[in-house]
Amino acid sequence: MKKFYHIITYGCQMNVHESEKIAGILSEMGYESCSSPEEADIVVFNTCCIRENAENHAFGNIGMLKKLKQRRRDMIVAVGGCLPQQMNKAENIHEKFPYVDIIFGTHNLHDLKSLILKKLASKEPVISIPEDDGSICEEDVPLRTSYPNAWVNITYGCNNFCSYCIVPYVRGRERSRSSERIIAEVRSLVAEGYKEITLLGQNVNSYRGELTFPQLLETIANIEGKFRIRFMTSHPKDFSDELIEVMAKYPKICHCLHLPVQSGSDSILAAMNRRYTSGQYLEKVVKLKARIPDCAITTDLIVGFPGETDEDFEATLDLVKKVNFASAFTFVYSKRQGTKAAEMPDQVPEEVSKARIMRLVELVNSQTRSLSETYLGKTIEILCEDYDDKRGMYMGRDEYGRMGYFISSQNMIGKFVKIQIKQVNGISLTGSAVV
Ligand code: SF4
Structure with a gap:
């Protein structure tokens, strides 16, 4: 049975x-x-x-x-x-x-x-519920459900202990998989027909196998075949010039970077234990944009962190305006028992956090909408990922992560398709396939 x-x-x-x-x-x-x-x-x-x-x-x-x-x-x-x-x-x-x-x-x-x-x-x-034993199990064979995308773990756990974050307590200390095994896994995924490989880790930049992260990325970018490479998440303190160079050199590596900034205020960043200042973050963005002008930068932002004043919040808005993020995940600070921030004084009242997040979301959405409008009339290449039953259209993303929809009478999932954008609706783009 x-x-x-x-x-x-x-x-x-x-x-x-x-x-x-x-x-x-x-x-x-x-x-x-x-x-x-x-x-x-x-x-x-x-x-x-x-x-x-x-x-x-x-x-x-x-x-x-x-x-x-x-x-x-x-x-x-x-x-x-x-x-x-x-x-x-x-x-x-x-x-x-x-x-x-x-x-x-x-x-x-x-x-x-x-x-x-x-x-x-x-x-x-x-x-x-065993304590972290520091090991990595290589035996599990995932039943992948996300064709044409494939996720590949490169690290597990995290050593950063950002003061608001529970991850290091529940995922343990950072462990890196062997470079050899990662490369072999990507090779076989590409041979099986996967078209987009996303390297995963809480902080991919601190990957330490036989290779460093930029070296690993470069080796994967040299694997034959048409496929895209993404990676997440990058910690700004470890995001290096060497990595920018590798991203710039290989067309397979998407010009898209998720670089969580969390706050634009230096005192809040210090209280968060992020180990960079807003100036250092902006410096990295300037370097990245100088080398890869079309790079789409996305981020995570937290409002209402303990002690956040109106001035701190204004500094966040200011940074968001300067970077002009392609999109952002915005969150109200959530107290997690066992973290340092949960014990901090000056927890921000809920109504203050709510008012701040509404202003932040409005700013981020307006940036995202303006960026979408620049797509009108352009032809972009998307990797078709799925069929959207509600819209009766195929959908996929371009290398910058922007979602595009189009109609086709054939099954296009797993194909790279060029579409000309005819309509822009918020963050989604609709176009017709260009033969
Ligand atoms: S926010 Fe990210 S880098 Fe910081 S502790 Fe959590 S998982 Fe690690």
Whole structure:
């Protein structure tokens, strides 16, 4: 009899890729994917805890499974990832949701098969949250679901301890995969027909395998075939001139860089433990733009960090105006227990943060819209990624990350397509394919 799995993923690209690894483990065990928990024999929540919202969202959805679990007692419910890896959270999940069968963390995803077998052999819940052992498991074969894009981990964990961030506590210290293994993985993905490779790490710039990050990037850019290379995330303090040179030299490396600045105020950056000033950030942007004028720079911004004054916030607006970001992820500071910032005085009142984020979003959106308007009438090359049923159009992104839509009677997924832009709507562009 066929058995089915359903995975619910929260959070960043790292988690999306880890869900592909979970899918690989389950498929190796004979399970097949299904589209809803109702049809599943095992439901896995791959959780995130970077912000309170993400945590509450996951808790809400785990809670909603209670009735289904009462009807289908043999269905396995597993909760893994960053949320249970936090101190005391696994016990908390077990108390709140006693029907959860398996609780695992970020360091033992590769043990999921044995945890499932243990659960199948016993009535007791299986809770396993190992401390970081510093190892890297190379055995998991992900079941990739994002063709023509493929995610490739190059590092795990983080050593930076930004004062607001929970990641180093739940993902452990930074570990780099061997350059040889990464290069072999990219080679085989390109041979399989993947058209876009995204190298992933909490801070790719501090990658230290046999090669440095710019050397690794250069080696990958020399692999034969038509494909694009992206990487994320870059920490500004480690973003080097050498990397700019490699980006400028190889057309396969997208002219698109995600460089989180977080704040434009030097005192807030210091309190965040970011280890750069706004001046140093701008200097790197100027160097990058001088060498790669068309490079699209995107960023992350936090408002309402403890102690942020009106002047600090104005400094952020000022920096955003100077850089003219292609787009930005904007967040209200979210207090995470266990981090340094959670203990800081002068937490900013919610209504002040809300007013600030509205001003920031308005500024970022106006920059993004103006940039979109420059696309009107231009012909761009996009990599077709998917078909959008609602619009009845194919969609993909250009090398700068801008989304483009077009109509075609043929299946275009995985193809590079030139489209002439006829219409601009916010950040999305619509055009017609140019033969
Ligand atoms: S660099 Fe800072 S924000 Fe990014 S994961 Fe590491 S600690 Fe968190």
